[in-house]
Amino acid sequence: xxxxxxxxFVLLQHWLVSFLPAGLRPAVSVLLSVVVIICLFPxxxxxxxxxxxxxxxxxxxxxxxxxxxxxxFLQPIADGIKSLTKEDIVPASADAAVHFLAPIVLVVAVxxxxxxxxxxxxxxxxxxxxxxxxxxxMGASTELSxxxxxxxxxxxxxxLGAMRAVAQMISYEVPLLMSSVAVVMITGSLxxxxxxxxxxxxTLGFPHWYIFTPWGxxxxxxxxxxxxxxxxxxxxxxxxxxxxxxxxxxxxYSGFKFALFFLGEYLAMFSISGVGTTLFLGGWSAxxxxxGWVPSxxxxxxxxxxxxxxxxxxxxxxxxxxxxxxxxFAWKFVLPLTLLNLMVTAxxxxxxxxxxxxxxxxxxxxxxxxGMGLLGMRGGNLGPRRYRYxx
Amino acid sequence: xxGEGILKGLAxxxxxxxxxxxxxxxxxxxxxxERRIAPIEAARVxxxxxxxxxDWAAGLRCVSCQICEKECPPKCIFIEKSKDKKPDAxxxxxxxxxxxxIDISVCMxxxxxxxxxxxxxxxxxxxxxLSTTDRFGGLLLDRQQLAKPNTYYKEIHPTEAxxxxxxxxxxxxxxxxxxxxxxxxxxxxx
Numbered sequence: 337x338x339x340x341x342x343x344x345f346v347l348l349q350h351w352l353v354s355f356l357p358a359g360l361r362p363a364v365s366v367l368l369s370v371v372v373i374i375c376l377f378p379x380x381x382x383x384x385x386x387x388x389x390x391x392x393x394x395x396x397x398x399x400x401x402x403x404x405x406x407x408x409f410l411q412p413i414a415d416g417i418k419s420l421t422k423e424d425i426v427p428a429s430a431d432a433a434v435h436f437l438a439p440i441v442l443v444v445a446v447x448x449x450x451x452x453x454x455x456x457x458x459x460x461x462x463x464x465x466x467x468x469x470x471x472x473x474m475g476a477s478t479e480l481s482x483x484x485x486x487x488x489x490x491x492x493x494x495x496l497g498a499m500r501a502v503a504q505m506i507s508y509e510v511p512l513l514m515s516s517v518a519v520v521m522i523t524g525s526l527x528x529x530x531x532x533x534x535x536x537x538x539t540l541g542f543p544h545w546y547i548f549t550p551w552g553x554x555x556x557x558x559x560x561x562x563x564x565x566x567x568x569x570x571x572x573x574x575x576x577x578x579x580x581x582x583x584x585x586x587x588x589y590s591g592f593k594f595a596l597f598f599l600g601e602y603l604a605m606f607s608i609s610g611v612g613t614t615l616f617l618g619g620w621s622a623x624x625x626x627x628g629w630v631p632s633x634x635x636x637x638x639x640x641x642x643x644x645x646x647x648x649x650x651x652x653x654x655x656x657x658x659x660x661x662x663x664x665f666a667w668k669f670v671l672p673l674t675l676l677n678l679m680v681t682a683x684x685x686x687x688x689x690x691x692x693x694x695x696x697x698x699x700x701x702x703x704x705x706x707g708m709g710l711l712g713m714r715g716g717n718l719g720p721r722r723y724r725y726x727x
Numbered sequence: 728x729x730g731e732g733i734l735k736g737l738a739x740x741x742x743x744x745x746x747x748x749x750x751x752x753x754x755x756x757x758x759x760x761e762r763r764i765a766p767i768e769a770a771r772v773x774x775x776x777x778x779x780x781x782d783w784a785a786g787l788r789c790v791s792c793q794i795c796e797k798e799c800p801p802k803c804i805f806i807e808k809s810k811d812k813k814p815d816a817x818x819x820x821x822x823x824x825x826x827x828x829i830d831i832s833v834c835m836x837x838x839x840x841x842x843x844x845x846x847x848x849x850x851x852x853x854x855x856x857l858s859t860t861d862r863f864g865g866l867l868l869d870r871q872q873l874a875k876p877n878t879y880y881k882e883i884h885p886t887e888a889x890x891x892x893x894x895x896x897x898x899x900x901x902x903x904x905x906x907x908x909x910x911x912x913x914x915x916x917x
Contacts, residue, residue, distance in 0.1 A: 395740045397753045653740040654733065709729025 381602040382412035395652035422591035434488035439596035442481035448474040449607040456633030467528040489588035497584025501575030507666040512562035514674035515555040518681040532619030545618035550697040556616040571654035609643035771851035783874035788848035790821040795840035803833035827870035
């Protein structure tokens with residue numbers, strides 16, 4: 337029974353496919369998985385928008401949307417109808433073909449990332465050997481669509497937003513990859529399923545998740561920072577800073593194309609949280625060995641939603657960075673620490689089992705963090721800024 | 728320590744998040760159509776015309792001097808002066824507005840008309856539910872729609888209205904004293 341619940345979607349797929357002639361089965365089974373992914377994640381996106389709005393409201397002691405349906409939970413349907421019925425305006429001087437393609441390229445590239453994500457035991461669409469590489473390749477191609485959107489709109493805000501977005505995404509891609517390389521060094525595999533299986537072991541009932549190791553914790557924090565910047569979420573939302581750039585690269589998009597950009601952004605957040613979960617939080621494995629009877633997909637999705645909640649929490653807390661702060665942070669703080677983390681990971685690997693590696697690795701990372709912090713804050717002018725207008 | 732401020736901020740927002748479900752006084756939102764806040768005395772929306780007595784047409788304080796029309800920055804007031812004169816509150820024959828229109832789609836609620844009016848005839852209203860399905864005719868208010876009794880003015884702006892009433896009473900008393908003096912002088916002269 338426990339086994340059946342765990343594998344229910346896999347069994348359902350096998351049962352559905354079994355009605356077909358043998359020749360068609362592989363193709364239809366893949367198609368089924370694709371349809372499920374394409375339906376499920378936009379549905380989760382709709383749910384997330386309303387949870388985000390309500391959560392942000394509560395963080396600011398407001399009520400949030402509560403008029404549409406019970407407790408406002410039909411709000412995404414109202415938003416969807418609104419964006420579907422809006423006029424689709426393309427600026428007269430825009431490059432119409434590129435302008436049209438940009439949102440499609442974004443959504444397609446983001447959806448491709450879900451192909452390698454193990455959402456439960458045996459629940460992965462394409463179990464690629466280089467799954468992590470594939471995921472990051474797909475994640476990087478969203479930059480193309482962002483620049484396509486900004487360039488083709490022929491609007492200065494769009495172009496500025498796109499340039500900021502590209503600069504930011506390329507800068508933060510380096511720490512994003514570097515922090516995941518640590519996991520690959522320990523696991524010895526780029527296959528995401530194998531990475532989860534390596535973490536799905538228990539000592540005294542506690543799991544071997546990588547976040548519970550010094551290098552894994554540091555890697556996870558760096559991954560989270562880079563992922564926030566990569567998905568253009570606050571406090572790294574400069575590309576669409578509405579107080580500066582109207583709406584950034586999607587200023588000139590309206591109606592359903594705008595909705596596609598919105599969707600792509602949230603899907604990127606889901607997939608990057610999913611990969612973060614897989615790399616550091618043990619993917620679909622249970623947090624304690626005695627909780628192993630809960631279906632694996634429940635664990636994956638609850639961990640993913642926990643990450644989403646942290647994204648929302650950060651958005652409700654932190655103000656937006658300035659462009660120079662953003663770049664300094666990426667190149668002068670996060671990148672050196674990720675490089676150091678790679679060395680610490682190697683040290684961890686070669687010190688072997690024992691307590692020494694815990695002490696040495698933690699000490700190096702803590703010292704580096706404190707040292708970098710002191711070095712970075714040495715300037716001293718971190719207090720409230722004094723504004724001097726026409727003194 | 729680096730990152731300390733971020734953790735403090737996160738703790739603060741988490742406290743807001745959880746306590747907003749517990750204590751109702753944290754939530755400042757008033758859910759408008761069902762609930763509303765008590766009227767605020769200093770609130771001002773669009774101007775209205777004050778009249779004394781029971782009949783709005785007879786009691787309008789406006790003497791059609793057109794100062795407000797000239798001073799209005801967005802030019803939303805339109806006044807047509809009457810040809811004849813009618814006695815005002817003090818019994819003095821005065822002109823009256825044959826037409827007095829305010830286009831509230833143009834009005835910017837600056838209160839300059841109120842400041843310049845020498846007759847205390849135009850004041851700021853606090854009614855804000857003025858939406859209409861007709862954006863041209865519906866938002867052009869004529870003198871009948873603008874006319875509101877002095878009792879209403881006392882109700883919405885009690886402090887200000889008390890001062891205005893005292894001033895008007897003093898003026899009236901002065902005028903009456905002058906009239907009696909003039910009458911006495913006239914009788915004395917005879």
